[in-house]
Amino acid sequence: MSASLGAFEAALEPTLETLTHSPEGRKVLTCMQCGVCAGTCPYGDVMEYPPRRIIGMLRAGVLEKVFTSDSLLNCVACYSCLAKCPRNIRLTEVLLPLVKEQVFLRLPEVPAELHRALQNILRYGNPFGEPPRKRTAWLKTLEIPVRILAEDPRPVDVLWFVECENSYHPRGQDVSRATVRLFRALNVDFAILGNEEKCAGECARLLGETGLFDTLTDYNMAIFTKYRFDRLVTSGTHAYDAFKYHYPSSGFRYPVEHTMTFLAGLLDRLKPLLTRRLNYTVAYHDSCCLGRHNGFYEEPRRLLQAIPGIRLVEMVHNRVNAICCGGGGGGMWMDTYYKAKGYERLSDRRVREAAASGADVLAISCPYELARFEDSLKVLGLDGKMVVRDINELLAESMEVS
């Protein structure tokens, strides 16, 4: 259920008119209206148009009604419907972005928080509205020098695409520094784009702001062609999806990995370095992109289990059933909108489950999860019981670094 796109990658991106021209598009129409998608959707109780209904209306020729409703703003692109569809229809990949693009074009008013985030991404390359020139500020407190391609454009093995949260958010910056320490200890030949790096645009695309995605793609491709590197490794889970599945149609030809799978691939070299014992009970939260979408369930667990002293526990909903943190598909910037409608935050729901698992550390690998879960812990008053740590932070902590 989580196979790669395969044939779809080669096809042109379908539009609603050309849906039947591509194999994956035609597959959409094989829907048997079972409703599993609606049942598994984390916002299913408020989603007026789950995939089942959308396809039904597509067949009946009344799709316009979906476009003029704002219900699809509730979709956080968690890939649950895609993962559970018994027909294997690539719902989150194919159908939903097309529909959401039309919804977005017709929205009478874009919610204020989302409006600001999108404007900031367009203008400054990050949703925070921070200047591009501060994107590498996190390097200042790092004892290890990091190569920035604009300053030193020699060919490099790994282009590490840091991602927005991990560049600007204080906790994300902690993760970036931990990642550098790991790369250094593993002698990875890497460099970053530095202040030239801008958002990969995947969440804008998933939300339906395809124009913004296209603009960012144009920009990023122009930057990539300036440098020579063998592969791209990114800390952003959505960025991973963008580079792996969508940038190729704009000419991106490099192998792509997420830092988590990259490190898992180096586990035989990494494990001997993990000498400090960490006596934590850890629950790992499966990220939607890495987990349901790409099937990387065991790699993060292998990494965690390589740390001496770690006791791994599972939350009730794990692996394919994990509950999304609510950050994807624009959800990161829709909290005020959902709150005004009275919805519970998905991250609150997940954090309660984490606390009930008996873990004292909630381990994650997606930058959105870090900010959202820490915030939920604070709001629910559980921050005395549990902390949130990126896997890289735990790995770095277990390395006795001199």
Add this chain to the structure above:
Amino acid sequence: MEGDTWVLVEHWRGRVTETTFETLALGRELADSLGGRLVAVLLGHQCASLAAQLAAADGVLCGEHDALAEPSPESYAEALHQLSSARSPAAVLIPLTNVTLGIGTLLGARLGLPAVNFCKDLRVSGGNLEATCTIYGGKMEAVVAIRRQPAVLGIWPGVRPVDKGRLTGAPPVENVPVTLPQPQARFRRYLEPEAGDIDISQVECLVAVGRGIQDKQNLAVAEELAASLGGAVCGSRPVIDQGWLPLSRQVGKSGANVKARLYIAAGISGAPEHVEGIRQAGTIVAVNTDPHAPIFSFAHYGIVADAIEFLPAFTEAVRKRKQGA
């Protein structure tokens, strides 16, 4: 440059405003440097009684006309133009507020002179007037030299302490006739703010509470401080999420960007999501039990203390000061 320094008196609903007193304080310094008098220019309709509050000036020039009954930039500028053409002051200082906005520009246009805005400081240097102006949202200061008079100057609120310009007494008052046409923009009526919630992005003084306030009951402490300061209470996200304050009071990434002149952050750690909303605040005071809380990098004044203990003490101090003034 020589002559008198004029300060346009800003009055609103029968009161001389605090910005007028601040501007008078600055005007006094300028008048002394220029060797001329400080004159308060009181324009309005049936406003002569306000002259008693203007004792910081050497004299009051009072021009009354029914076209000046409501703040109308074109009428005020025309009146100022008539008066300044007849009397040649060295400088005309006009506070920059919602009441007076536009008057300086129109006056400058009539005189064929620049109206220099955003002034926070004035000095005389080599016979010329130098105005220090903060521009670009406070990110830069520009010093502007003014050689021709009258210098028309728009003055920021808060340039000098209010007390320095607030003296009561019996300054000599000269009543002058002004001839004015009816303004082209005709005033119809005032629209009072609706009862119900306020727009915190428009409030000048805010007391913001975060998780450090610990419990809904403790909001009262913030509310009392806000009342004593003439401001309003707002909060960071956790407080709103708990339901202690309505959504309209949220500051930060998912709430309002505030521009308050005084912002008191009580029990707020200073997470980026909150700080994003206070970047345009004037003076930020932070109260937090954690000396390493990030908020202290953004605040102007910091107190390491429990907000629940500090806020009442501060309220008391503010009340004492206001009574003593």
Add this chain to the structure above:
Amino acid sequence: MHFLVVFRMVPDVVEELEVAPGGKSLETEYLRMIASESDDHALEEALLLKERHGGSVTVVAADAPELDDALFSALAKGADRVVKITGAEFGLSTSRMAGIVAATIRHTPGLLPADLILTGTQAIDDLDGLIAPLLGFHLGLPSLGIVTSVECQPACGAAVVTREFPDGVRGQFEIPLPAVLGVQAAEKPPRYVPVAKVRAAMKSGRIEEVPAPEPAVAPSLEIVRMSKPVPLSHAEMLEGDPEMAAAELCKMLAGRGLL
């Protein structure tokens, strides 16, 4: 009805501003320009008025870096015509710019007559005056600033506008048309325009260019120097028990004119 919107680009203060080597102006190497915030509101108000009354919206702006993006964005939002004034030199002088814009508006066919000219009430670089009253002065039109709502009554040749005063109070004024309005806030927040629409406007839309007429004689601004204000890197910590710290804080705030 015909609505004219005067737009302006100002330094984007999200970026760190630096002083140029001469010490009298901004360093331009990393300088980015952005549409003045209240001009965005002026455009939004014009678009709302067009939706209500029909007619057209024309945006006029003096050339500046990144202006084209703002003009295409205006087209994508619903403006009918966008006009760029080329060759205008005005430095940091709003009053000089206002003179040039007013002269251009008068001399360019089709811009006048306009029922309403809307622009932002104030910009962060209005060092020597506000543009709305200056435009009114040069064009011989009445003007009003800090406007938050506009109700046109074309049959009477007037508009009823609300303007902000202190304490949340607003004042209602009646102003004859044509007039110049300085908009503080549009009746709705400036609309979002999907990037796809802006990209489409860039392909199929057109920015008209008109040369600036001879520079108007305007009083010049003499900038002696420009500098960054002394930066604040950490709060001044006030010591002592709550009572002592409170008293000290009162003193500090009073000194800043805040109490």
